[in-house]
Amino acid sequence: MTSLAIAGTLHRHGWCYSSGTHMTDLYIARTADTPEIDFKFALNQLNITGEAFPEDANSFFYPVLVGLEAYLKNIDNQDVEFNFNLTYFNSASTKMLFNIFELLNDSACSSNRVTLNWHYDEDDDTIKEFGDDVNEDFPAIDYHPVVTYLA
Amino acid sequence: MEIDLFNTFQDDAGKKGIVFYYSGGLSQNVIATMGDILKQRLDNNDAKGSVTKKLFSSFIEMVQNALHYSPLVPDSSFEKIGAVAVGKRDEHFYIICGNLVDKKYVSRITEKIELVNSMTRDEVKLAYRTQLKNENHNADEVSKGAGLGFLTLARDSISAIEYSFKDVPGYEHEYSELHLKTIF
Numbered sequence: 001m002t003s004l005a006i007a008g009t010l011h012r013h014g015w016c017y018s019s020g021t022h023m024t025d026l027y028i029a030r031t032a033d034t035p036e037i038d039f040k041f042a043l044n045q046l047n048i049t050g051e052a053f054p055e056d057a058n059s060f061f062y063p064v065l066v067g068l069e070a071y072l073k074n075i076d077n078q079d080v081e082f083n084f085n086l087t088y089f090n091s092a093s094t095k096m097l098f099n100i101f102e103l104l105n106d107s108a109c110s111s112n113r114v115t116l117n118w119h120y121d122e123d124d125d126t127i128k129e130f131g132d133d134v135n136e137d138f139p140a141i142d143y144h145p146v147v148t149y150l151a
Numbered sequence: 152m153e154i155d156l157f158n159t160f161q162d163d164a165g166k167k168g169i170v171f172y173y174s175g176g177l178s179q180n181v182i183a184t185m186g187d188i189l190k191q192r193l194d195n196n197d198a199k200g201s202v203t204k205k206l207f208s209s210f211i212e213m214v215q216n217a218l219h220y221s222p223l224v225p226d227s228s229f230e231k232i233g234a235v236a237v238g239k240r241d242e243h244f245y246i247i248c249g250n251l252v253d254k255k256y257v258s259r260i261t262e263k264i265e266l267v268n269s270m271t272r273d274e275v276k277l278a279y280r281t282q283l284k285n286e287n288h289n290a291d292e293v294s295k296g297a298g299l300g301f302l303t304l305a306r307d308s309i310s311a312i313e314y315s316f317k318d319v320p321g322y323e324h325e326y327s328e329l330h331l332k333t334i335f
Contacts, residue, residue: 032183053186053211055179055218057296088204090211091299098283123200126208126307133280 023074026067035086037064041071044078049085057092065099072107080107080114082141084131087121094130101138108140115142122147167238170196174234177218177250186211189237198244205307206244206335210237212303213331217250219295222326224251243309244335251326257316259293260329267301268311275305308333 023041030036035050046068054060072080082104089097101116108114118131128145135143164172170192173185189210193203217233224232233250252260270278279302282288288298304312313332319325 032187033179053182053215055215088207088211090208090215090296091303092296094299095283095297121200121204124204125201126204137280137284 023071026064028064034060039064039067039071041067044075044080045083046080047083047085049083051088052086052093052097053088053090054093057090057096061093061096061099065096065103068100068103072103072112075107076111078112080104080112082114082116083119084116085119086127087124098134101134101141105138105140108138108142113142114140115144118143118145119148120145121149168240169236169238170244171237172235175232177214177221177231177233179218182211182214182218185214185235192237193244196239202244202335206237206246209304209307209333209335210235210246212300213246213248213333215296216300217248220252220256221250222253225322245332246335247330247332249328249330251319252316252329254325254327256293257327261314261316263301264312264314267305270305275302278302279306304331304333308335310334 025041026037026039028034028037030050033051033053033055035048035052038047038049040046052060086097104114104116116134118134120127120131131143131145134141135145171185171189173181175181186207190203190207193206198206214233214235217235218231221231221233224230231250233248235246235248237244237246239245267275267278279299282298282302285298288294291298301312315330316327317330319328
């Protein structure tokens with residue numbers, strides 16, 4: 001059982017990275033003021049869920065940006081899916097999210113295809129409008145707004 | 152406080168439409184807890200979803216501003232303190248937040264608020280997007296965020312940001328007490 005699971009993991013890493021570099025997935029559990037970061041690099045699936053208003057947004061997002069940048073540098077000709085499920089982010093976090101989309105857009109301009117699934121509550125004008133801005137500012141990203149109910 | 156005095160205090164707050172009130176030490180933990188309670192209270196007060204979201208957003212910006220920029224209180228235990236109230240009047244919710252600021256920042260804060268208050272809604276939106284892309288903001292040594300705080304309040308609320316500065320007895324040269332009010 002255990003050996004099969006490990007073999008599966010190795011297999012996934014084998015075919016996902018054309019460069020052959022091994023990259024560990026990035027997981028940060030959700031807290032009262034920080035979102036869940038679930039970057040499944042091996043599957044090219046990146047998920048961010050929850051609320052973001054840490055005391056120091058730069059420190060929280062720094063490892064996320066570093067991990068994302070390293071991953072994007074290592075892949076080529078891949079379909080990357082980014083699932084955005086945030087229900088609130090403060091102004092300092094908004095700036096950091098903007099940096100994340102910048103990295104994704106750069107990658108989509110050069111070597112990969114990036115889909116951004118933008119989940120938002122229909123009551124939430126702010127997040128809808130921010131999504132529209134992201135779509136306008138980062139045209140290389142394939143933007144999909146999805147109205148949903150997010151608790 | 153006597154028990155009957157406490158009743159009077161509670162009744163008064165209720166009659167004046169106070170939904171939430173806090174005065175005391177500020178920390179990130181306190182802010183996260185207040186945020187949770189505020190959401191429940193707004194829910195109980197049948198606030199519309201869109202209003203709750205905007206009010207919560209400004210509430211966090213205001214109390215985090217208070218946490219980031221207020222000086223440590225010299226007496227007491229050198230903590231950061233602030234007061235915040237959320238209430239409802241004439242079908243509109245409001246937030247009032249009070250905290251100490253260094254006297255030397257009074258003119259800087261005044262200029263920032265006046266500038267944002269002079270903007271139309273579209274100008275606020277444009278200024279917000281421009282500041283989001285501003286790569287040189289780190290050169291601003293006073294700001295601890297993204298320089299988007301007051302623009303966020305202007306974006307979320309329905310009228311100009313109200314503000315006042317009051318002298319702090321005994322510390323007239325060092326500090327001012329800043330009060331901010333936003334309406335939703």
